[in-house]
Amino acid sequence: MALVAQGAGYAYAADTRFRVDALREVDFEVVPGELVVVAGTTGSGKSTLLRLLAGLLEPTEGLVSVDGIAPTLRAARGSVALVFQNPETQFFAETVLADVAFGPRNLGSADPHAAAREALTAVGLDPDVFGPRSPFTLSGGEARRVAIAGALAMKAGYLLLDEPTAGLDARGCRDVVDAVVAERDRAGVVVVTHDPEDFLCHADRVVALSAGSVVISVPPSELTHRHAQYESSGLRLPEVVRAQILARQRGAALTGVEFDPRAAGVLLAESLGAPR
Amino acid sequence: MIEFQDVGVVYAGSDSPALTGVSLSVAPGQWVALLGANGSGKSTLARLANALILPTTGAVHVDGMDTRDESVVWDVRSRVGLVQQSPENQIVGTIAEEDVAFGPENLGIPTAELRTRVDAALSAVGLDGFQRREPHLLSEGQKQRLAIAGALAMRPAYLVLDEPTAMLDGTGRADVLAIVRSLRASGVGILHITHHLADIASADRAAVLDSGAIVFEGTPADLFADPGRVRRLGIGLPPMTTLVSVLRERGHAVPATTVEAESLVESLWPS
Numbered sequence A: 001m002a003l004v005a006q007g008a009g010y011a012y013a014a015d016t017r018f019r020v021d022a023l024r025e026v027d028f029e030v031v032p033g034e035l036v037v038v039a040g041t042t043g044s045g046k047s048t049l050l051r052l053l054a055g056l057l058e059p060t061e062g063l064v065s066v067d068g069i070a071p072t073l074r075a076a077r078g079s080v081a082l083v084f085q086n087p088e089t090q091f092f093a094e095t096v097l098a099d100v101a102f103g104p105r106n107l108g109s110a111d112p113h114a115a116a117r118e119a120l121t122a123v124g125l126d127p128d129v130f131g132p133r134s135p136f137t138l139s140g141g142e143a144r145r146v147a148i149a150g151a152l153a154m155k156a157g158y159l160l161l162d163e164p165t166a167g168l169d170a171r172g173c174r175d176v177v178d179a180v181v182a183e184r185d186r187a188g189v190v191v192v193t194h195d196p197e198d199f200l201c202h203a204d205r206v207v208a209l210s211a212g213s214v215v216i217s218v219p220p221s222e223l224t225h226r227h228a229q230y231e232s233s234g235l236r237l238p239e240v241v242r243a244q245i246l247a248r249q250r251g252a253a254l255t256g257v258e259f260d261p262r263a264a265g266v267l268l269a270e271s272l273g274a275p276r
Numbered sequence B: 001m002i003e004f005q006d007v008g009v010v011y012a013g014s015d016s017p018a019l020t021g022v023s024l025s026v027a028p029g030q031w032v033a034l035l036g037a038n039g040s041g042k043s044t045l046a047r048l049a050n051a052l053i054l055p056t057t058g059a060v061h062v063d064g065m066d067t068r069d070e071s072v073v074w075d076v077r078s079r080v081g082l083v084q085q086s087p088e089n090q091i092v093g094t095i096a097e098e099d100v101a102f103g104p105e106n107l108g109i110p111t112a113e114l115r116t117r118v119d120a121a122l123s124a125v126g127l128d129g130f131q132r133r134e135p136h137l138l139s140e141g142q143k144q145r146l147a148i149a150g151a152l153a154m155r156p157a158y159l160v161l162d163e164p165t166a167m168l169d170g171t172g173r174a175d176v177l178a179i180v181r182s183l184r185a186s187g188v189g190i191l192h193i194t195h196h197l198a199d200i201a202s203a204d205r206a207a208v209l210d211s212g213a214i215v216f217e218g219t220p221a222d223l224f225a226d227p228g229r230v231r232r233l234g235i236g237l238p239p240m241t242t243l244v245s246v247l248r249e250r251g252h253a254v255p256a257t258t259v260e261a262e263s264l265v266e267s268l269w270p271s
Ligand SMILES: Nc1ncnc2c1ncn2[C@@H]1O[C@H](COP(=O)(O)OP(=O)(O)OP(=O)(O)O)[C@@H](O)[C@H]1O
Pocket: A137, A138, A139, A140, A141, A142, A167, B011, B012, B014, B018, B036, B037, B038, B039, B040, B041, B042, B043, B044, B045, B085
């Protein structure tokens, strides 16, 4: 069982002079029980990779498969859920509840409304307040949460999220991170983000894309050793991690690296000793 | 000056108001940050500033013009540039340079100057070379940059930015903050909506909305100095602020507003 891309490439408008090679020879894999963070600068191909993995686009070279079959096939229907970067483009139903219930209903759920209510609650939206509303007049953060609820409600084997915390407030971020991390118990999860801070401490692996190619694929704890390479692809490690790297360069004796800001503060304080 | 005076907004078909009794102003050359939870009314306030929507109660004035006065709507819109939260909503051109030219063209800017403005705006947001790209074929971050370029090319007296860095990577974010600083220096008034406290460390003022009402107004330094209050206001603390507060609790001399690794390390391990 795995969602896999092998030597996958994608070119938009391939046969025209506007051809854009968005992805080149990408090898990527996520298995159930795993959470992979995909980072990369603007235009590096992150959303294109998700579209390939979800079967919305067919690779122009190489192949993509979900548990052994192409995600574009009918038999693969419902095995991959994708939350778009621009959630508004994903809505179609008259009410939020109907929109979120659509996936589970379509996949033969016994009680799609219950699934929808549960998913809305998980992303911090009261189903009684938001359920009856139109999905088209929501605020930006409300819309993103509804789109995420729609994907959670599908209980797909693979959950792909494009910038799931962009535009969310502090509580929304926590709710969504918790809900997504909990999905790992039953699904393979891929989180695309240009700002990996929220998910880094939960990730099993971090994949960095640069100009359409995978340049790094390591567990988060190894990022500090690879930070030069990571930053040379235009990415920036979280400030709390950079602080530890810079402190070490100035002679601070640090063992290991902390992703949690509080723990990082304690680590730095210990290496400083008593204040001068 | 943009002045929101005791503004209330109730959307059609909605029973609870999106804004109630909001008063706030943005002066030329002033960078005002607006924070608040999802659904607290930030984008509603942004849309009021350039008469995209009108207040249900109270009034909004732009350099003395009442936005409800239909005869001044175009004048208001040429003075107040708005970069909406969803860039999709404001893309009009079939190629990037047309999109950016659309606003200034409507202002009657002569062709030669138009060219300069469009290229300068695209370059400022890091979209050099994207002149002839179709906007719907851009990545989301590229679209967000394009929307900002469109507003810059208008050379407005005021700029309202609704989460302008939500889709941008670290470099894009730094570019946008540099643009905001230089606009402020040239006298543009800025209303900057964001969820990231780290983005507004050098803003002049900060206001926080909660359920449609302003619950805090002060300086960013006031916010940074009181992490407990920030949390109670429902705003995320920058992770660096949490790290810095651990060091400060233990007596290390680090300014509370430190959000960059470089300045932290410079304070503690001076070179
Ligand atoms: N056209 C509309 N009709 C009805 N209600 C609306 C409409 N637009 C927004 N609202 C509601 O008004 C409230 C304020 O929305 P607004 O978009 O101003 O919030 P916001 O602070 O920008 O939130 P976010 O951080 O999520 O972007 C929200 O509860 C939203 O659901």
